Amino acid sequence: MSNPPRTSDEIRDAFISFFKERGHVLLPPWPLVPIGDPTSMFTSAGMQQFKPQFMGEEPPAAPRVVTVQRCFRTTDIEEVGDLSHLTAFEMLGNFSFGDYFKREAIRWAWELLTEVYRLDPSRLHATIYLDDDDSYRFWREVGLPDDHIHRRDEDLNYWFSFPKDTPGASGPCGPDSEIYYDLDPSRDPAEARLHTGPDGRPAGVGYSDRFLEIWNLVFMQLYQHPDGRRTNLPAQNIDTGSGLERVAMVLQGKRSVFETDIFLPILAEAQAVVGVDYLGGAATELQAYAIRAMAEHCRAATLLIGDGVVPSNEGRGYVLRRVIRRAIYFARKVGVREPFTHRLAAAAIGRLGGYYPHLVENQAFIQRALSAEEERFTRTLEAGTHRLEDLLERLRAAGASTIPGDEAFTLYDTFGLPVELTREIAAAEGFALDDAGFHAALEAQRARARQQGAFLKGEVSPIIQQLGDDHSNFVGYTHTEADAAVVAILRGNALADLLTEGQQAELVLSTTPFYPEGGGQVGDRGNIVTPTGVFLVEDTQASGGAIVHRGRVVEGEIRASQRATATVDLHWRRGAARNHTGTHILHAALRAILGTHVRQQGSLVTPDRLRFDFTHLEQTPREALAEVQQLANEKVRHDLEVQWRTTGYRQAIESGALAFFGDKYGSEVRVVEIRENSHVFSAELCGGTHVHHTGQIGFIHIIREGAVAAGTRRIEAVTGRAAEAYLLEQQDRLLRIAERLNTSPAEVEDRIDALQSELERLRKQAEQLARVQAAALAEGLVAGAERVGEAALVVARVDALSQDVLRDVADRLRGRLKSALVILAAEIEGRPAFLAAATPDLVARGVHAGTIIRAVAQAAGGGGGGRPDLAQAGAKDPSRIDAALAEGRRLGLEALSG
Numbered sequence: 055m056s057n058p059p060r061t062s063d064e065i066r067d068a069f070i071s072f073f074k075e076r077g078h079v080l081l082p083p084w085p086l087v088p089i090g091d092p093t094s095m096f097t098s099a100g101m102q103q104f105k106p107q108f109m110g111e112e113p114p115a116a117p118r119v120v121t122v123q124r125c126f127r128t129t130d131i132e133e134v135g136d137l138s139h140l141t142a143f144e145m146l147g148n149f150s151f152g153d154y155f156k157r158e159a160i161r162w163a164w165e166l167l168t169e170v171y172r173l174d175p176s177r178l179h180a181t182i183y184l185d186d187d188d189s190y191r192f193w194r195e196v197g198l199p200d201d202h203i204h205r206r207d208e209d210l211n212y213w214f215s216f217p218k219d220t221p222g223a224s225g226p227c228g229p230d231s232e233i234y235y236d237l238d239p240s241r242d243p244a245e246a247r248l249h250t251g252p253d254g255r256p257a258g259v260g261y262s263d264r265f266l267e268i269w270n271l272v273f274m275q276l277y278q279h280p281d282g283r284r285t286n287l288p289a290q291n292i293d294t295g296s297g298l299e300r301v302a303m304v305l306q307g308k309r310s311v312f313e314t315d316i317f318l319p320i321l322a323e324a325q326a327v328v329g330v331d332y333l334g335g336a337a338t339e340l341q342a343y344a345i346r347a348m349a350e351h352c353r354a355a356t357l358l359i360g361d362g363v364v365p366s367n368e369g370r371g372y373v374l375r376r377v378i379r380r381a382i383y384f385a386r387k388v389g390v391r392e393p394f395t396h397r398l399a400a401a402a403i404g405r406l407g408g409y410y411p412h413l414v415e416n417q418a419f420i421q422r423a424l425s426a427e428e429e430r431f432t433r434t435l436e437a438g439t440h441r442l443e444d445l446l447e448r449l450r451a452a453g454a455s456t457i458p459g460d461e462a463f464t465l466y467d468t469f470g471l472p473v474e475l476t477r478e479i480a481a482a483e484g485f486a487l488d489d490a491g492f493h494a495a496l497e498a499q500r501a502r503a504r505q506q507g508a509f510l511k512g513e514v515s516p517i518i519q520q521l522g523d524d525h526s527n528f529v530g531y532t533h534t535e536a537d538a539a540v541v542a543i544l545r546g547n548a549l550a551d552l553l554t555e556g557q558q559a560e561l562v563l564s565t566t567p568f569y570p571e572g573g574g575q576v577g578d579r580g581n582i583v584t585p586t587g588v589f590l591v592e593d594t595q596a597s598g599g600a601i602v603h604r605g606r607v608v609e610g611e612i613r614a615s616q617r618a619t620a621t622v623d624l625h626w627r628r629g630a631a632r633n634h635t636g637t638h639i640l641h642a643a644l645r646a647i648l649g650t651h652v653r654q655q656g657s658l659v660t661p662d663r664l665r666f667d668f669t670h671l672e673q674t675p676r677e678a679l680a681e682v683q684q685l686a687n688e689k690v691r692h693d694l695e696v697q698w699r700t701t702g703y704r705q706a707i708e709s710g711a712l713a714f715f716g717d718k719y720g721s722e723v724r725v726v727e728i729r730e731n732s733h734v735f736s737a738e739l740c741g742g743t744h745v746h747h748t749g750q751i752g753f754i755h756i757i758r759e760g761a762v763a764a765g766t767r768r769i770e771a772v773t774g775r776a777a778e779a780y781l782l783e784q785q786d787r788l789l790r791i792a793e794r795l796n797t798s799p800a801e802v803e804d805r806i807d808a809l810q811s812e813l814e815r816l817r818k819q820a821e822q823l824a825r826v827q828a829a830a831l832a833e834g835l836v837a838g839a840e841r842v843g844e845a846a847l848v849v850a851r852v853d854a855l856s857q858d859v860l861r862d863v864a865d866r867l868r869g870r871l872k873s874a875l876v877i878l879a880a881e882i883e884g885r886p887a888f889l890a891a892a893t894p895d896l897v898a899r900g901v902h903a904g905t906i907i908r909a910v911a912q913a914a915g916g917g918g919g920g921r922p923d924l925a926q927a928g929a930k931d932p933s934r935i936d937a938a939l940a941e942g943r944r945l946g947l948e949a950l951s952g
């Protein structure tokens with residue numbers, strides 16, 4: 055017998071080989087983003103990708119399947135940092151679709167554990183559902199003694215593929231049997247039985263930490279309906295899941311998953327960051343907790359970013375953000391101030407990269423995404439902390455000693471300040487936090503999110519339901535014109551029989567070539583002609599389960615049930631098709647040039663332009679954009695065929711077609727593909743309309759590219775005739791510019807350079823002249839200065855061209871006259887400008903240029919002020935300059951003789 059597996063890589067291999075030898079086919083896992091399943095945010099179990107097969111909606115790829123599924127769960131996130139909880143883990147699973155059932159699942163699990171892993175059988179326990187006598191029998195068959203088989207209720211021995219506490223949630227489920235490993239057999243065997251622990255809570259296998267769950271065998275045989283009813287699934291299935299980290303912990307004889315080879319290199323890096331010998335046992339409890347949280351969260355974030363999630367303020371991106379921020383929060387708590395997430399990510403990739411090459415490929419992107427978030431959060435922490443301090447001050451002033459829950463929630467939700475941190479800072483200043491209020495606010499937000507989720511699923515409107523099934527047969531992929539019947543006329547929320555000229559309405563047809571807005575592509579326009587009238591379609595939408603044509607009657611009248619010819623505006627449709635195919639080509643070109651981390655997010659496809667967002671961290675250099683455009687247009691020139699086919703969702707994903715996160719796909723999907731010889735240049739799941747050959751696009755021209763959010767960029771482009779028009783206009787503008795510069799387009803830049811140097815030369819000359827002018831003016835004014843005691847008073851209107859000259863004159867006067875008060879006025883660009891300046895000795899005597907100039911400007915209907923030694927002001931009416939100066943002189947005399 056060969057040695058039992060020890061390392062995590064060996065365990066994975068052993069599991070896969072064991073089940074392959076028993077007729078299982080190894081299938082690729084899902085990414086952590088469950089594509090085509092908008093009801094779940096993350097892939098959290100191996101069975102998730104098999105829901106349609108369990109429900110009989112889709113044939114399984116094979117009756118027996120084995121997978122290694124990376125999973126992410128947020129349920130325990132607040133506990134990560136202790137010895138056992140994780141958000142990300144790998145689940146080893148074997149599956150049967152109506153093939154083998156309980157007996158084999160139990161026997162094989164037992165064989166793998168005792169013969170391949172060679173675990174001590176006396177340390178294994180199993181739990182089974184209360185009345186599951188079959189499982190009891192099969193466990194006895196393999197040799198498990200009666201006192202190692204424990205019956206537990208639904209809380210423990212039922213598995214639901216949906217959040218079972220959410221009312222109305224539904225999906226496959228079934229009783230299960232869990233396998234536990236006794237971590238401390240030296241203790242009393244009676245502890246295995248169900249009993250009440252010292253804390254008054256249930257204890258025993260399934261409840262006590264002494265017994266570690268290492269494998270869950272789910273007998274997936276029921277479907278729970280939204281109303282709670284359970285009915286049989288089409289077949290009896292097996293879904294098992296065994297956590298790789300826990301199995302490694304047991305086989306490597308470790309105290310926690312963190313000491314297994316899976317975490318060791320990451321922990322080593324984390325302890326280096328913190329600067330304490332964790333593995334040598336030198337860390338304080340808080341340091342140890344922080345090191346584990348940092349390691350776990352950075353590893354989880356690495357896996358999430360590797361599967362295309364980027365930090366953001368909503369949905370998956372928000373969860374990722376929370377994970378990263380929690381790691382940083384704990385790191386800061388133990389004194390870490392340097393960026394570290396990229397280092398831990400490198401360690402995680404070093405460990406995982408062998409089995410997950412996509413992480414190595416995207417390493418640079420993953421590290422940059424982490425560092426960018428780290429930087430952002432460090433700033434946020436500062437801003438959030440300030441806000442919290444302000445809040446505490448306000449509360450203190452109001453005599454309160456508790457932070458209201460909604461305030462804590464705002465700090466958390468809007469400012470990204472973890473509530474633990476809020477609590478901690480508050481406590482240090484003698485404040486409590488209203489936890490209940492915080493959780494109420496949080497719950498309210500979650501409820502809103504759930505509602506949005508339900509809305510996404512799209513209820514069929516009752517009106518459309520009344521129409522039965524015979525409507526909205528879409529033929530637009532192959533036709534732009536179709537004969538149809540008017541099935542329904544919708545006015546507001548009601549059905550109508552007749553529409554007269556000018557009336558707005560929505561028409562539903564039996565058959566339609568009109569593409570309803572979707573996948574970013576705008577809805578078609580065109581017209582619907584019946585024997586009695588013409589309906590102009592201004593927009594087409596998929597709504598409430600039907601294709602709805604929005605518009606108005608432009609001629610005659612339209613009646614329900616009439617025959618009709620529906621014709622799409624070809625010009626409109628062709629433009630949209632060009633831009634839709636153009637979007638696919640640009641997306642593929644961006645991925646080819648910038649890297650496969652680029653993923654299109656939302657998009658807009660109209661007849662004259664296209665725009666989409668994509669994941670990418672930094673600004674795209676102009677040269678790279680030029681390369682993208684060149685590559686895209688090369689594919690246009692090669693006039694490649696654009697093909698589409700419908701296929702199974704799984705086949706599509708496995709063959710590399712790109713799907714969009716969060717989009718809902720049926721089991722049959724449409725793949726739009728552009729190939730060059732045998733190489734697939736672009737393949738995407740897409741329901742849109744496309745050109746047949748890339749050459750029809752004519753030309754793709756990128757108009758701009760810029761940031762829209764952290765980690766998300768937006769690109770805009772034009773194609774075909776719009777691209778031509780755009781370029782012509784640009785050229786026209788260049789010609790006009792050249793004309794105005796009296797030169798040719800080729801020499802425009804030289805001409806601008808020449809103009810700029812000319813401008814610079816003139817500016818210098820003007821400065822020089824101004825200085826000469828100021829000197830001359832000052833000279834004249836020195837001669838005319840009035841003496842008041844020891845000081846000189848100059849009050850004058852001068853011909854200065856700018857405020858600078860006024861100031862220069864004043865400075866010169868102060869220099870020449872030593873002790874002087876100067877009040878000047880000038881008309882600059884048609885408006886009065888005033889300036890007062892005083893030498894320091896006068897300022898010391900209490901002369902204030904600012905006060906004087908305010909009064910002077912007021913005398914001319916203006917205002918201003920300034921320092922005691924220099925002040926400026928302006929007014930509107932130049933005819934009042936002299937009067938203002940007279941007032942200036944009066945004030946000057948008064949100030950100097952005072």
Ligand code: SER
Pocket residue numbers: 098099100101147213270271272293294295296
């Ligand atoms: N679906 C079960 C679980 O996630 C077994 O794979 O535990």
